[in-house]
Structures are given as structure tokens and as C-alpha cells.
Amino acid sequence: MATPPYRGRFAPTPSGPLHFGSLLAAMASYLDARANGGEWLVRIEDVDPPRIVPGAADRILHTLELYGFQWHGPVMYQSRRGVAYRAALAELSRLGLVYRCVCSRKALLENARRGVDGLVYPGVCRALNLETRQAALRFRVPAGRVIFADAIQGRVACDLATECGDFVLQRADGVYGYQLAVVVDDAEQGISHIMRGADLLTSTPRQIALQQALGLPSIRYAHLPVALDRHGDKLSKQTLATAIDDRQPLPALKMAARFLGLAPPVDLAGLDEFWHWAVAAWPSRLVRPLRGYRQPLVILDIKMVANG
């Protein structure tokens, strides 16, 4: 049987400029795609209007260009994908996997326990068959564990019902949930491999459950160690991680390469030379632990990572 073509992607949320943490995800996914003779696509995840900073998407794309990234085909924007998300929701509803929920955040804070990523929805509205218009739509998670082999983190197992609960596919204000949007878009873009920060490891079992429910192809995952600041916090737009310098790509690229376990020669002078070297130096098949990784893996929850 022919192996499907390798298609990777980088999917930034335009809530600020590209920072070092996102450069790592961009670089690793890019190098892995190139080293495997694959394609690399870019998607702007602007599905959640309040999180979007005007101009940030263009700025991210501009930075990627200045850094020498080359992507395949047009950039996908989640803000233009409502029709596809609606169709996926309709399909899940037809399968009886969606229900309306009117629980307030306050009620949840009082009644729900914490799971691997926020509160575990206690299922209050699951059996009520509500028809309220102004309601969130939740996905009825399957019973049993979702298990997958992550190319970096190893075997990951998650019992969605106890560790996560039924999650939101569309908020009461109409905004589609990240998990739904990502799954629909990855399938539409034909993504075969996802390499991203380990902060998203807890999302993957939910995405796999949605793929399975929608009958979409499965994807190979690799979750990278997350860059932490000196206080041990994740570099993110929220913690105001500084933007990487558009005028000086090479030092940032070399630093990112070092973080990813590569050893860039000091005399690499230009961008073309850097990328040519980096693609050749990237291990074409990720082995675990990724050879040369000097940063600790970020293990989010001991229950999530069954095999360490």
C-alpha cells in the first residue's frame, strides 16, 4: 500500500507577533516536512475573535517570509471556514454526538473538578435534550481511553470522560471551538503529520476522538518540548514573550535549531545556507527521545503520559 504523502503544517493563532516558542514549532514542523520530502502548509487560527490582535496575522506571515520559510499553497484562515465547521457539527448532530448545554461558567466553577486541561464538564446537560437556542454545543465524548503513539512523548493515553469531559464544539455566542476547527481544517488540508508544542498534548486525544467520530483520516503526532522562560512559564503571547527580531533572522534561527538538538556550524552565513544545512541535519525519522534534546520534556500530567 502506498504511504500517503507527508503534509505538515504550522497553525499560529494571531494573538500577537511570532515569538521564540512559535518559531520552534514552525521550524520543527518545517524541517520534518522538508526532510521527509513533504509539503508544509500554513493556517491562521483566527477562529476566536476576542483573541485576535488586528494586523498580527499579516505580521506573522511577514516574519515567516523574512525567516525564509516557504509554504505550499494559499494560507488557510479559520475565520473563513464557518461553512465547513457548520457541516461537521451537523454531521456530529446527526450521529447523536452533540447536545445543548446552558451551564454557566460560574456553575461549572462551583461544581466541576479540574482535569488535564481545565474543568471536567460534569455532564449536567448531557441527558436533558435541551432545545434552548442560546446554548453551547458539546461533544459527547466516547467511553474508554484514547491511545496514540507520539513520536517524541511516547505512548499517550487519555480517558476523555474522566480527564476532560464533554467539550464545547460551539460556544453560546456562536464561536466555534478550537478542537472542532483544527480537526476539520487538518482534514481539509490533508495533513498527515502534526508537530507542535507539548502544551497542546492534552488537546490531541479530543482531536482524535473527533476525527474518529467524523470518519476522518488519522494523523501522526509529535509534541515538542515547550520553551520556558526563566520563571518556568511557557513563552506565549499571554506571558508577553518578546517577538523575534524581523531584522536579524539568522541568530534566532540558529538558537531555535540548537534548542531542537541541532548544532549549527558557526560559519553559516545566509538564510539559504542555514535552511539547506538544517534540512540535511534534521533526523528524517524522529526517534524518541529526540537525539540531542537538551531541554526537559514538559510532562503535563502524569496520567496523560502512560509510558513516560
Ligand code: GLU
Ligand atoms: N493555534 C494554536 C497555537 O497557536 C496551535 C494549534 C495547533 O498547532 O494545533 O497555539
